[in-house]
Amino acid sequence: MSSSVAVTGLGVVAPGGIGVKEAWERLLSGVPTAARDPELEGMPVDFSCRIEDEAIAARLGRGLRWRTDRFIQFALVAAREAVADAALHPEEWDGERVGVVIGVGGSAMAHPGEYTKLAEGRFGAMTPSLVARSQPGMAAGEVSIDLGARGPILTTSTNCTSGASGIAMAKLLLDSGACDVVVVGGAESARNAWGSAAFWRMGALSTRGDDPAAASRPFDADRDGFVLSEGAGVLVLEREEHARARHARVYALLAGQALAGDAHHCVAPEPEGAGAARALRAAIADAGLSPAEIDHVNAHGTSTTLNDLAEHLALRAVFGTPPPVTANKGVFGHAIAGGSAMEAVFSVLSLHQQVIPPTANLVRQDPEIDLDVVAGGPRRAVLRSVVSNSVGFGGHNVALVFTAP
Amino acid sequence: MTDQPLVARLEALLRDHFEIAPEALRPDATFRELEIDSLAMAEILAILEDEDGITLPPTLPGLGGDTTMADGLRIIAEAAAQTRGETAGAAR
Structure with missing residues (x-):
């Protein structure tokens, strides 16, 4: 920790x-x-x-x-x-x-x-x-x-x-x-x-x-x-x-972080999301928390077939029943490095304002994806800790844990 | 003889390409004051080569940070006129 x-x-x-x-x-x-x-x-x-x-x-x-x-x-x-x-x-x-x-x-x-x-x-x-x-x-x-x-x-x-x-x-x-x-x-x-x-x-x-x-x-x-x-x-x-x-206003604390490599394929995610799961577990442990204490996941959610399936499996593996999930790329698309940074900002704002933004264009959830994906409109929620999850080509996986100050 | 249209074009480059405030573009302002450093000067020469077909040497005598805008643009325009003259002469 x-x-x-x-x-x-x-x-x-x-x-x-x-x-x-x-x-x-x-x-x-x-x-x-x-x-x-x-x-x-x-x-x-x-x-x-x-x-x-x-x-x-x-x-x-x-x-x-x-x-x-x-x-x-x-x-x-x-x-x-x-x-x-x-x-x-x-x-x-x-x-x-x-x-x-x-x-x-x-x-x-x-x-x-x-x-x-x-x-x-x-x-x-x-x-x-x-x-x-x-x-x-x-x-x-x-x-x-x-x-x-x-x-x-x-x-x-x-x-x-x-x-x-x-x-x-x-x-x-x-x-x-x-x-x-x-x-x-x-x-x-x-x-x-x-x-x-x-x-x-x-x-x-x-x-x-x-x-x-x-x-x-x-x-x-x-x-x-x-x-x-x-x-x-x-x-x-x-x-x-x-x-x-300096009596600064503190939006949130960055309590934990972790990186992990898939060591699997140049651009396809490890199909079970094993690398992402390892980064998530390590970041949550770095924050001194257990998975059950995480209230919300801001997912990578690229909208590709393989990525969303693998990320879903990673979340199931770490959390059992994962907390509510959102994916900001429905609104903003994929801004590569800018995207994962914006999503960290939005994770902090979710904590600060106790609200989860909706996932755009979620009309019919993939039946193979068993997640509580916030859609339709913002959802108010009591949030003490939020994970921002990111995955990338090359088997890069990064998880950040933010907590309420 | 100074190529007045080219001086006007260089002034327009300083204003539009380098986004120097119009009120700062005084004839007696030095390139240092205008933040036209050696990289920016190379950019001016590259634009002349790309868009006007004028190839100038990478450094021109008398051109530096302490050169005023009026003197500097005159030096570039004169060198460009000379280059053009040589090219025209060669073509003949």
Whole structure:
């Protein structure tokens, strides 16, 4: 069992909701954000969950867009919101005691024009910002620069669990005493042409092009794959003594975390969900709790046939009869690293507001999936502890346990 | 002779591509004040090569952080005019 760390600030950039308040209201509404994407016109999958360019530009401020890709822009906006929400002031803090961890699954995918120049041998015409704008480690780097955070800065890249593994690593940094505060989350823009073609070609995406809003349907019998998305989630984590000493508002405690590998297949989950089950058990033990004390699971719920079945089996194995489950991807699609980070933010908000958001598009639950999936509308519940579960290609499994302060 | 349309184009790049506030774009502002560092300067040269077909050397004499916008844009425009002249001469 490890000591808890405090969650004192939250930030979200999501399709249909920039800022925690807007995104949370959208999630509670259960209205999906998937729609036709003009950037994907003519492609096999031409829809996504997209953030409006103007909305992010307005929040970002001047002078950053020419040298930053979207995932960096989302990380910056969400990090600023989380730090302000925590009532921390970068001009006053001891920056050497502030770390930054931003998970990023993949990047450098949104530059077909630059790759064309490369192929044509037009090297001098290539933008010199290509490295600075696209490398995964640049998200944490730019957030560190923006905030003046000079403690440990780190990027986690564990595919779909990259945001969650970042939060797990941030807790280890705080547990070790390496810093007092970590600005941590995940950011991704996967809904570009490269992402749409590549994920479609491997059979991972929903092809429900005639009705995009109904395409992301976790745990539903008619699910046929996930919907690409984009966004970021950021939390401010602090050593509990540090948060108490400055009388910070504490949304929740991050009480436990664990990672586990499937060691099974490159992209298919272990069919029984064994790796996910091991991460869940270890995280709950790290929090000093037993499975019976967990009141709610914020599931990964991608809406792919295999993933939802395996996750269901993992939850059955750990909990017997699992507590109420929700899957945020019904509304927001799959934002890879941004998704698992946002879902951690929403898990914290569920604890803070004692409400479980609905799973969008759950019309007819898969008869093979025996879970109490919250659907139709938000459900009020007494919540003392919530697990955020994430799984990813490569057999990555991460579980985070949040408890009421 | 200075290529006035090119100077105007470079000013537009600073305003629209680099998003420098219009009120900051004074002729006597230095590149350092405008936050046009060596990476941004390389970006200007890459855009000229990509969109205008003007290939300039990676460094131009007299161009640095202390150069004012007026002097800097004139230096780039003159170098571009010279390059164009050479290209046109070669074509002839």
